Amino acid sequence: MENEALLEAYGLFRAKVPRFTSYPPANRFQLDGGRRHQANWLRNVPDGASISVYAHIPFCRRLCYFCACRTQGTKTLKPVRSYLDTLIAEIIAVRHLLPRDLKMARLHFGGGTPTLLDTELMNQLCETLFSHFATTPDFEFSVEIDPTEAPAATLETLADWRMGRASIGIQDFAPKVQETIGREQSFDQTKSVVDALRALGVQSVNFDLVYGLPHQTEASLQATLEQVLSLHPDRLALYGYAHVPQMSKRQVLISADDLPGARARFRLAQAARAQFEAAGYRAIGIDHFGLASDSLTQAAASGALRRNFQGYTDDPCETLVGFGASAISEFREGYVQNAVATAGYTDRVRIDGLAGHRGYRMSAADRMMSDLVQGVMCRGEIDQVALRAAHPAFGREIDDTVTRLYLTYPDALVLSETGLTIRPEAASLARVIAAAAASERTTQGSMAI
Numbered sequence: 001m002e003n004e005a006l007l008e009a010y011g012l013f014r015a016k017v018p019r020f021t022s023y024p025p026a027n028r029f030q031l032d033g034g035r036r037h038q039a040n041w042l043r044n045v046p047d048g049a050s051i052s053v054y055a056h057i058p059f060c061r062r063l064c065y066f067c068a069c070r071t072q073g074t075k076t077l078k079p080v081r082s083y084l085d086t087l088i089a090e091i092i093a094v095r096h097l098l099p100r101d102l103k104m105a106r107l108h109f110g111g112g113t114p115t116l117l118d119t120e121l122m123n124q125l126c127e128t129l130f131s132h133f134a135t136t137p138d139f140e141f142s143v144e145i146d147p148t149e150a151p152a153a154t155l156e157t158l159a160d161w162r163m164g165r166a167s168i169g170i171q172d173f174a175p176k177v178q179e180t181i182g183r184e185q186s187f188d189q190t191k192s193v194v195d196a197l198r199a200l201g202v203q204s205v206n207f208d209l210v211y212g213l214p215h216q217t218e219a220s221l222q223a224t225l226e227q228v229l230s231l232h233p234d235r236l237a238l239y240g241y242a243h244v245p246q247m248s249k250r251q252v253l254i255s256a257d258d259l260p261g262a263r264a265r266f267r268l269a270q271a272a273r274a275q276f277e278a279a280g281y282r283a284i285g286i287d288h289f290g291l292a293s294d295s296l297t298q299a300a301a302s303g304a305l306r307r308n309f310q311g312y313t314d315d316p317c318e319t320l321v322g323f324g325a326s327a328i329s330e331f332r333e334g335y336v337q338n339a340v341a342t343a344g345y346t347d348r349v350r351i352d353g354l355a356g357h358r359g360y361r362m363s364a365a366d367r368m369m370s371d372l373v374q375g376v377m378c379r380g381e382i383d384q385v386a387l388r389a390a391h392p393a394f395g396r397e398i399d400d401t402v403t404r405l406y407l408t409y410p411d412a413l414v415l416s417e418t419g420l421t422i423r424p425e426a427a428s429l430a431r432v433i434a435a436a437a438a439s440e441r442t443t444q445g446s447m448a449i
């Protein structure tokens, strides 16, 4: 059980770090940097490497008020068709720059709503990807699915292309909450999509839920979670609602007065956690839960859990190639984000097939901080000994960071010979501590491009 007084003393209820996911945060990326390095970094991917591939579909037929994802509304498939032409051109151009001998270990379709594509468009996209990327024997294909936009034929097409994992958006089943967040979705509709996916042989089902939504109460959330658990998901993500109307304009439709306060939010998260654990799920990192049989749960247990811009992952690949507007690619050398707006993305692909816009070149010091932040977010610890061994040039900075954090959060951390561990009663501070570790690191030596 977490200690609310301790969390309050250390600023959890005042903290403004909801979007901090990994180091460097995307707001450190520099404009126009990505394009300069993208081609070289693609060429430098080692021959014989296994890579992950992400394709972003930034369209939805409905625009839920609460959503902070990069997406745009459309009533027809016309703009989607034209976007797909660009996406396919980008895939072909990027593949041309990558080494010939390459295997795709992971493929993820995200959005937006990838299942908005009809079978013809979905086949076109999959055909392009699978004909350009051979797969590894342990290849995994996952897709984000909105159950209100998941025609049987599209799901069948995805299953034919070996989709093995589905990530299903639920958020909350309470009618009043759904009405206020502009997202109606019945339990029956959700269940029939889950049943259909399982019948098609999809082995792993993940649900996205959100706490801190308008009008959500502990009782209403408990009722939602009872329904959710009756569907036996393999994995659950429980995100804290990020209310950022200055970034996501449609959120002005949600009144801040209807949102639970910081303490109420915390209690919602704690109650949900207790309910998941009572149902046999294990906590993974700061906001995921999984059955013992789930690969993310197993990665967390073995210390192999990682975090990238899409959240927690057990993906072991060093290279992630992102396709589509706003997609982020990860290379040994750094990050490249594609142009965010669909029009800008299309213009860039038209020039030379590449859409990189912003980017960040990782210095050796950044790599050290990235590992340090991964430790906090994935394992709740800073393993000072392992970090010093992996980054011998930064021993002093590692020691200084550990000392600074311990002096700032003494009652939340245990200091031992090997480093720092977050106390179980202060587990919710992981994000605050990770952001504090990263924020004061000198930028000297890091190269924003």
Ligand SMILES: C[S@@+](CC[C@H](N)C(=O)[O-])C[C@H]1O[C@@H](n2cnc3c(N)ncnc32)[C@H](O)[C@@H]1O
Binding pocket: 066, 067, 068, 069, 110, 111, 112, 113, 144, 145, 146, 147, 168, 169, 170, 171, 208, 209, 210, 239, 240, 241, 242, 243
């Ligand atoms: C990219 S969205 C795709 C979901 C899919 N289109 C659907 O509606 O089911 C992925 C997830 O991000 C989460 N999300 C979106 N906006 C959020 C916000 N403002 N705060 C917290 N989580 C959010 C939701 O849980 C959502 O299911």
Ligand code: SF4
Binding pocket: 059, 060, 062, 063, 064, 067, 068, 069, 071, 111, 112, 113, 146, 169, 183
């Ligand atoms: S939650 Fe899903 S369907 Fe709703 S706007 Fe966001 S991406 Fe689109």
